[in-house]
Amino acid sequence: MIELPALGWQSIVIFVVFALSLLIATYCTYAERVIAAFLQDRVGPDRAGPYGLAQPLADAVKMFTKEEFFPGGANKALFVFGPCLAMITALMSSAVIPFGNIMNFGNNLFFLQGIEVNIGMLWVFGVVSLGVYGVMIGGWASNNKFSLLGAIRAASQNISYELAMGMALIAVLMISGTLSLRDITLQQSVAGEWHVWNIVKQPLGFIIFLVCAFAETNRTPFDLPECETELVGGYHTEYSSMKLGLYLFSEYVNIFVVSAVMSVLYFGGFNFPFQYELRDWFVSSQGWELASAQNLITLLGTVGLFLKIFAFIFFFMWIRWTLPRFRYDQLMRLGWTILIPLAVFNIVLTGGLILAGVI
Amino acid sequence: MQLTNRAKKLEKKPMTLAERAYLPAIFQGLSITMRHFFMKKATVRYPEEVRPFSNTFRGLHVLKRDEQGRERCTACGLCAVACPAEAITMVAGERKKGEEGLYREEKYAISYEINMLRCIFCGLCEEACPKAAVYLQPDKMAPPRYERDEFIYGKDRLVEPVSPDERSVRGIQLTADQATTLRARIG
Numbered sequence: 001m002i003e004l005p006a007l008g009w010q011s012i013v014i015f016v017v018f019a020l021s022l023l024i025a026t027y028c029t030y031a032e033r034v035i036a037a038f039l040q041d042r043v044g045p046d047r048a049g050p051y052g053l054a055q056p057l058a059d060a061v062k063m064f065t066k067e068e069f070f071p072g073g074a075n076k077a078l079f080v081f082g083p084c085l086a087m088i089t090a091l092m093s094s095a096v097i098p099f100g101n102i103m104n105f106g107n108n109l110f111f112l113q114g115i116e117v118n119i120g121m122l123w124v125f126g127v128v129s130l131g132v133y134g135v136m137i138g139g140w141a142s143n144n145k146f147s148l149l150g151a152i153r154a155a156s157q158n159i160s161y162e163l164a165m166g167m168a169l170i171a172v173l174m175i176s177g178t179l180s181l182r183d184i185t186l187q188q189s190v191a192g193e194w195h196v197w198n199i200v201k202q203p204l205g206f207i208i209f210l211v212c213a214f215a216e217t218n219r220t221p222f223d224l225p226e227c228e229t230e231l232v233g234g235y236h237t238e239y240s241s242m243k244l245g246l247y248l249f250s251e252y253v254n255i256f257v258v259s260a261v262m263s264v265l266y267f268g269g270f271n272f273p274f275q276y277e278l279r280d281w282f283v284s285s286q287g288w289e290l291a292s293a294q295n296l297i298t299l300l301g302t303v304g305l306f307l308k309i310f311a312f313i314f315f316f317m318w319i320r321w322t323l324p325r326f327r328y329d330q331l332m333r334l335g336w337t338i339l340i341p342l343a344v345f346n347i348v349l350t351g352g353l354i355l356a357g358v359i
Numbered sequence: 360m361q362l363t364n365r366a367k368k369l370e371k372k373p374m375t376l377a378e379r380a381y382l383p384a385i386f387q388g389l390s391i392t393m394r395h396f397f398m399k400k401a402t403v404r405y406p407e408e409v410r411p412f413s414n415t416f417r418g419l420h421v422l423k424r425d426e427q428g429r430e431r432c433t434a435c436g437l438c439a440v441a442c443p444a445e446a447i448t449m450v451a452g453e454r455k456k457g458e459e460g461l462y463r464e465e466k467y468a469i470s471y472e473i474n475m476l477r478c479i480f481c482g483l484c485e486e487a488c489p490k491a492a493v494y495l496q497p498d499k500m501a502p503p504r505y506e507r508d509e510f511i512y513g514k515d516r517l518v519e520p521v522s523p524d525e526r527s528v529r530g531i532q533l534t535a536d537q538a539t540t541l542r543a544r545i546g
Contacts, residue, residue, distance in 0.1 A: 039392045043402040207382075322392045323385065 014095055014114040021094050024313075025252035026056045032252075032317050039321045063245035071238045073143040082138025083239065083246035089131040090253035096120040097260045098182040100270050100302035104291040112270075112302060113182060120181035121169065124261055125162075128216060131254065132158040135218075135225060138247070139235035150234030153328065154225035157215055160335040161222075165212035167343035168205040171350040172265055175201055175359060181261075185269030189276075197268040201359045204346045206266045208339055213262060215335070217254045220320040224328055259312030260305070267308050270301035417480045417495040420473055422518040425463055430518060431492035434468035441487035446477035463490075471517060475501040475510040 030045065030052065037044030045052035070076055097120075100112030117123060132155055139151020175198065176184045189195050199206050215222040226234030233239075236247045263269060275297050282293040326334070353359045377383045403410045412418070423431050434451035452469035454462045461467075478501075484493050504510055 035396075038396045038400075041395055041398055041401045043400050043404070046404065318389060318392065319385075322388045 009110050010114060013099075013112065017094050017097075017099065017114050018091060021091055021253050021256055024256050024309075025249055026060075028252040028255065028313060029059060029248070030056050031313070032320075035314065035317045036321050039318070060245070063242045066241040068243070069238070069240040071143055074238065075141040075143070078137050078141035079238075080243070082134050082136075082141055083243045083250070084134070085137060086131055086134025086250040087246045087253070089127050089134060090250040090257065093124045093127040093257045094253075094260065096123050096181055097257070097264060098185055098269060099260075099305060101294075101298040103295050103298055105295075111182075112298065116180070116182055118178065118180045118183075121173070121179045121184075121261075121265075124181075124257070125166065125169075128254070128257070129158065129162055131250070134250070135235050135247075138239065139225075142235075142238035144238050146231045146233070147235050147237045150225045150227075150231045150237070153227075153231075154218060154235060157218075157222065157224060157331060157335075160332060161212040161215035161339070164208055164335060164339035164343045165216065167340065167347060168202075168208040168212065169265070171202055171205045171343075171346050172198055174347070174350050174354060181264050181269070185264055185271065188268040189271035197266065197271070199266040202266060202346075202350070204342065204349070206262075208343050208346065209262065209266070211334075211339060213258045214316070214319065215331070217251060217258055217316075219251075219255065219316055221323040221325050222331060223325055224331060227325060255313055255316050256309065259309045259316070262312055263305055263308035270298070270305045272301060272304040275301065412497055414497055416497045417482045417485075419475075419496050419499040419501050420478075420484070420512070420517055421494050421496050422471065422514065423492050423494055424519050424521065427460070428521045429459075429461060429463040430467060431463055431490045432468045432471060433464045433466045433490055433492075434471070435466075435489065437487040437489060438484035438493055441483040442478075443481060443483060444477045444479045446474045446479075447484060448472050468514065471514050473512050473517065475512055476507065 033055070034044035034052070045055040048054040048058045070079060095114035096117060098111070098113040098116070103110040103112060135154040136151045139147040139149075139154070142148070172184070173179065176187050178184060178187075184198075187195070188197050214220075218225050224234075225231075226236065228234070231237070236244050239247060278300075279290075279293045279297045282288040282296065283290055288296075350359070425431050434449050436449060436451070439445075439447040439449060449471045450469045451466055454465045454467055480495060482495050485495055501510065501512075
């Protein structure tokens with residue numbers, strides 16, 4: 001057991017992760033528009049700044065300067081509380097994600113992770129499922145039937161898909177035997193042994209998890225809570241100004257977090273192929289110290305993790321501009337009659353394979 | 360009831376497992392969108408990139424001068440008569456002594472206005488003109504304006520400048536390169 005790093009270091013990491021989540025979410029809005037444009041043979045926003053890179057700033061200024069509107073009969077306090085809760089929960093969940101291994105500076109070890117707890121995965125799940133309250137409260141407080149319908153849809157959809165998601169996760173936990181995201185990551189690559197990422201051991205589980213992740217983040221093809229053809233704008237119909245901005249923003253933060261979780265659970269987190277060989281090569285043939293070689297590998301691993309995350313974020317957007325949205329009954333049928341039985345089957349299969357000693 | 364012999368009988372076959380699983384169809388769709396990701400984009404980034412005009416393009420009008428720099432227009436009104444959109448109005452006046460260098464004939468247009476919001480750029484005025492005075496330029500468009508009255512082009516904006524270098528000052532501003540290539544292409 002490595003002793004926990006100092007509290008000061010933890011708060012720095014938390015702050016950096018917080019800033020990074022916001023920055024990535026900001027540029028997700030830009031990436032979404034550019035990717036959408038490219039998939040449709042257009043070029044997307046390119047007026048503000050070089051390649052339109054200042055577009056998120058322009059959007060933010062627009063959002064902040066728009067009129068704050070409160071619908072008549074709305075519960076004002078809850079109306080404000082809704083987007084706040086959505087944003088808070090979205091930002092909280094990234095605290096436990098290991099963004100990198102250990103840095104070693106003069107025999108002081110620093111985790112590149114906000115909080116290392118042995119219930120990391122549970123924390124992510126708990127906080128993410130709180131996020132639906134933001135949507136529900138906002139939709140209910142709007143005093144608008146479309147908002148309410150959107151909120152109800154969001155709630156039932158999240159609950160339905162959380163079941164399958166949790167069960168897909170259980171199969172991972174059966175292999176790893178721990179809820180700590182750091183330990184799950186480390187298990188996917190151990191020095192001196194041939195270890196593979198969990199995606200190889202859990203292909204079915206990954207697909208279930210991926211589909212549920214789309215539903216959990218309210219992304220197309222499961223974006224029925226904000227289905228504009230049926231519900232005007234869904235739960236944020238009555239929202240304007242930055243309160244709407246917070247809802248849209250929290251969606252992107254959620255995508256970032258869920259991409260990070262998927263990278264950690266199934267794609268080896270901060271591990272990358274041949275990292276130990278690379279470290280040993282630096283030590284043996286370049287004459288580096290073990291600590292500095294390890295630090296370099298840690299940094300490369302962090303970069304690798306972010307590449308995995310960005311790949312997932314791109315995939316989310318790619319799917320959005322490819323697939324049409326499901327009908328609500330199709331969504332429910334997929335969740336309850338296909339994904340949950342599949343997830344149970346996956347658990348049984350994993351158990352059988354563990355008993356047989358294959359994985 | 361069969362109405363034509365071209366009717367095709369369609370059978371609704373039960374879906375295969377691959378179709379029901381939906382995933383192959385998703386991958387197919389993803390590959391299609393990914394192909395579009397790398398395709399050539401249809402967008403023309405307008406102010407920086409000008410889409411080439413056809414050399415028969417009928418754009419903003421110009422009132423030409425003759426070789427000695429005199430206005431060709433004699434305010435005969437044939438263009439206004441020919442105009443299907445009734446966009447052209449003019450007031451005729453008599454040339455005074457000493458104005459021979461300004462106007463080619465004894466009669467000239469004191470004012471000549473084209474309403475670019477009415478104009479349909481059909482080019483009938485150009486065809487009607489007996490003095491070869493009004494032309495629709497192939498390289499200029501009426502640019503957007505904030506006010507409606509700014510679209511009523513008077514002689515100040517229609518008559519060709521005396522010095523040829525001052526052309527392209529009005530209307531859409533082309534860069535020097537673009538103007539040269541366009542002129543070369545038009546001939």
